[in-house]
Amino acid sequence: MAFTAESLAAHPAFIGVLGHLARGLRSVHDETPRLARALASHQRWLLSQAAFALHFEHDPDDPGSGLTTVRLKAMITGIGGASRNTVLNYLDEMVSYRFARYVDVPGRRYRRLEITETTYAGMMRWFVANLMALDGLDGGCRAATMTAHPHLLRLAQPVAARACLDDPLWCDPPPRIAAFLWTESGGLVVDELVARTDPEKERDGHIEIGRIDARRMAEQLMMSRTHLQRLFKRAELLGCLGWTGPPRASAMWFASDFLREYAGWQAVKFAAVDQAFAKALATLPADSALSPQSDDVLRTG
Numbered sequence: 577m578a579f580t581a582e583s584l585a586a587h588p589a590f591i592g593v594l595g596h597l598a599r600g601l602r603s604v605h606d607e608t609p610r611l612a613r614a615l616a617s618h619q620r621w622l623l624s625q626a627a628f629a630l631h632f633e634h635d636p637d638d639p640g641s642g643l644t645t646v647r648l649k650a651m652i653t654g655i656g657g658a659s660r661n662t663v664l665n666y667l668d669e670m671v672s673y674r675f676a677r678y679v680d681v682p683g684r685r686y687r688r689l690e691i692t693e694t695t696y697a698g699m700m701r702w703f704v705a706n707l708m709a710l711d712g713l714d715g716g717c718r719a720a721t722m723t724a725h726p727h728l729l730r731l732a733q734p735v736a737a738r739a740c741l742d743d744p745l746w747c748d749p750p751p752r753i754a755a756f757l758w759t760e761s762g763g764l765v766v767d768e769l770v771a772r773t774d775p776e777k778e779r780d781g782h783i784e785i786g787r788i789d790a791r792r793m794a795e796q797l798m799m800s801r802t803h804l805q806r807l808f809k810r811a812e813l814l815g816c817l818g819w820t821g822p823p824r825a826s827a828m829w830f831a832s833d834f835l836r837e838y839a840g841w842q843a844v845k846f847a848a849v850d851q852a853f854a855k856a857l858a859t860l861p862a863d864s865a866l867s868p869q870s871d872d873v874l875r876t877g
Contacts, residue, residue: 578854579710584843589713591775591839597709598771604701605764609798610673611698616764618749618757622657623648623666626741627676628699629734631691643676643689655747670695700729706849718853721860728856736845736852746844752814752834753841759807761799768793769817770838773830782818782829790824 584590605612614624627643630651634642649663658666667689670676675695678687691699700722707718722728740746749757756762772785790808794801805824811817816834820827 578850579713579847581840581843581847584713584846585840587713590843591773591835593709593712594839594842595771595773596712597705598767600705600708601702601767602764602771604698604705605797608694608698611675611695612764613761613798614670614675614695614698615702616761617759618754618763619658619662620666621757621763622655622741622747623652623663624699625733625737626651626657627667627670627689628691629737629741631689632730632734634688634690643691644686645689646686651741655741657741657747699733700726703729703733703849706846707853710846710850718850718857721857722853725860728853728860731856731859732849732852734852735855736848739848739852740845743844743848745841746848749841750837752811752816753838755810755814755816756807760803761797762807764797764799765793765804765807766838768797769828769830770835773835775832775835778832781832783832783835784820784827784829786827788824788828 579587601612605616613620615621627648630643630647645664645667648667649660652658652663653660667676671678671689674692676689676691679690680687704719704722707722710716711718722732748754753766756766769785773783775783777783790804791801794804797804808817808824812823815831817828817830819825820829
């Protein structure tokens with residue numbers, strides 16, 4: 577049975593899984609930084625997941641279906657995720673970087689977009705990484721099954737994306753989480769910090785995560801040092817983090833209650849992914865699903 581957001585948030589190993597996933601996604605950023613930035617802020621996450629959902633939902637028998645500017649604008653502005661101009665700029669960037677391309681639709685005044693192979697591979701990697709994290713909680717074989725049956729992505733991603741887009745908590749994160757995620761590259765920053773946390777080291781409501789080299793982190797995440805320092809300052813004022821001594825000259829700590837709040841919010845997305853994958857998996861013949869043992873390489877790699 578698929579996890580629920582409540583069962584995930586209550587799972588004692590879930591925070592550790594978040595750190596493992598964050599480290600994995602960091603490697604994706606290092607290898608393909610431009611593509612990784614498509615999910616680097618919450619607004620871009622919403623845009624990218626919505627765009628993929630529309631792309632996968634294209635029906636050749638319905639010329640009006642699929643990813644179009646009009647349909648993406650309606651989907652995103654309907655949840656307050658971005659303005660019309662932001663949607664247009666996002667699509668222009670996707671085409672400019674060859675993450676998407678236009679396809680002429682005969683007899684229509686508009687053009688449909690389709691996701692390119694490179695971008696598809698990036699979404700597959702993101703989805704498998706999330707499934708691998710879920711496997712780490714129950715010893716499942718979701719990641720290996722998705723890898724063996726890649727067409728399941730076309731079935732699962734739109735369901736997961738729409739579940740998240742329909743959830744007010746996911747679309748409008750709590751203020752402290754929003755302080756990171758509604759800023760450019762803020763998602764990468766919080767992932768970097770979460771990857772350094774070890775709940776076993778909690779002391780007096782804080783988890784020490786070591787010295788942070790702001791200059792180096794800014795360079796690695798392709799953002800300005802000034803922007804990163806402003807983000808840290810805002811997060812400090814909100815009680816998300818702090819320093820054991822003089823700011824930026826001593827070890828940083830992460831607030832335990834903020835980590836739990838972030839984990840509870842992330843549980844919404846993980847549950848959507850797990851439930852969407854379970855629905856897609858039900859379309860396979862009974863003897864096609866892999867056994868948990870076959871996932872060993874993926875889970876330990």
